[in-house]
Amino acid sequence: MSNLPTNKVNQAYQLTIDSREIADMLEIKHKEILRKLEGAKDRKGYIQILTEHQMVPSDYFIPSTYKDESGKENKCYLFTKLGCEFIANKFTGEKGVLFTAKYVKRFNEMEQSIKTGNKSIPEIKQKEIEARLRNAKVRQANILLKIAANPDIPSTYRQVLYSYAAWAATGKQILPLPEAKQHTYSAEEIGQMLNISANMVGRIANKLNLKTSEFGEYVWDKAKHVDKQVATFRYYVDAIEKIREYLNLQSDK
Numbered sequence: 001m002s003n004l005p006t007n008k009v010n011q012a013y014q015l016t017i018d019s020r021e022i023a024d025m026l027e028i029k030h031k032e033i034l035r036k037l038e039g040a041k042d043r044k045g046y047i048q049i050l051t052e053h054q055m056v057p058s059d060y061f062i063p064s065t066y067k068d069e070s071g072k073e074n075k076c077y078l079f080t081k082l083g084c085e086f087i088a089n090k091f092t093g094e095k096g097v098l099f100t101a102k103y104v105k106r107f108n109e110m111e112q113s114i115k116t117g118n119k120s121i122p123e124i125k126q127k128e129i130e131a132r133l134r135n136a137k138v139r140q141a142n143i144l145l146k147i148a149a150n151p152d153i154p155s156t157y158r159q160v161l162y163s164y165a166a167w168a169a170t171g172k173q174i175l176p177l178p179e180a181k182q183h184t185y186s187a188e189e190i191g192q193m194l195n196i197s198a199n200m201v202g203r204i205a206n207k208l209n210l211k212t213s214e215f216g217e218y219v220w221d222k223a224k225h226v227d228k229q230v231a232t233f234r235y236y237v238d239a240i241e242k243i244r245e246y247l248n249l250q251s252d253k
Contacts, residue, residue: 015110016062016078017103022087025102026095030076036090037061037077046086060086081107141169152231154218184216184234194244204243205235215239 019037023030039045047057060083065073079087084103088096147153148161159175166175187198187205194201205211216235 014062014080015107016080017084017106018064018066019061019077019079020066021106022079022084022103025099025106026087026091033077034075036087059083079103137168137171141165144168154220154231157220182236184219184236185240186232186234190235190240190243193240194247196247201235201243204246205233205239208242208246210235210239210242215242 019033020030023033026033035045037045037047039048044052047061050057050060060080062078062080064076064078066076067073077083081103084107088100088103090096091099142165144161144165148158148165153161163173163175167173185193187201190201191198205215210216211233214236216233216239218231218233220231
């Protein structure tokens with residue numbers, strides 16, 4: 001989330017809370033909030049129900065938009081105090097109590113800011129949105145670092161993960177991506193070139209100790225018979241020549 005919601009109805013800075021913040025307060029995904037408001041194929045949303053009963057949905061939920069990091073405009077809603085009360089009544093138990101406490105405190109903070117004149121509403125929202133964005137980027141970086149910590153991850157992939165983690169945390173590519181390497185070949189491709197089986201390629205490579213960084217690299221690939229990723233060795237052209245030389249020597253014997 002990078003920009004404030006745009007809203008023509010809310011010209012006088014009516015006190016509202018962005019639906020993304022409402023989702024954070026309820027600890028649910030933003031799309032779930034949108035689904036509750038707009039409905040789904042199998043059920044009506046709150047907005048449709050209010051409209052059908054001659055009530056004004058914008059008294060509760062004001063349509064708005066925001067731009068994400070890529071500049072794409074996305075839908076959101078601005079919840080008035082009535083809208084927050086409406087949602088609070090839909091949640092029972094501890095979740096409803098905690099949400100009520102959070103939104104009441106949030107509106108009180110905005111009202112106090114107006115009275116003291118210390119900060120404008122847009123400034124407050126902008127700082128909160130920026131803080132949430134920073135936290136989201138840190139979480140993203142931690143996820144990438146956790147994946148990179150897997151000892152089965154090939155070193156090249158680990159370098160890519162470190163680079164993107166640093167970019168997510170700082171907004172700068174302070175760790176470079178690995179340089180593009182030479183073309184690689186699978187055991188099946190080499191087998192077709194040399195008229196031998198892929199298994200034979202693997203056995204010769206093991207015999208000649210070719211499964212090293214000098215002659216190829218491990219990459220993640222889909223396993224043939226199970227739905228998971230496995231580390232597979234792919235060979236550089238130098239490895240093909242070594243295997244060809246070995247085969248020629250064997251045929252001369």
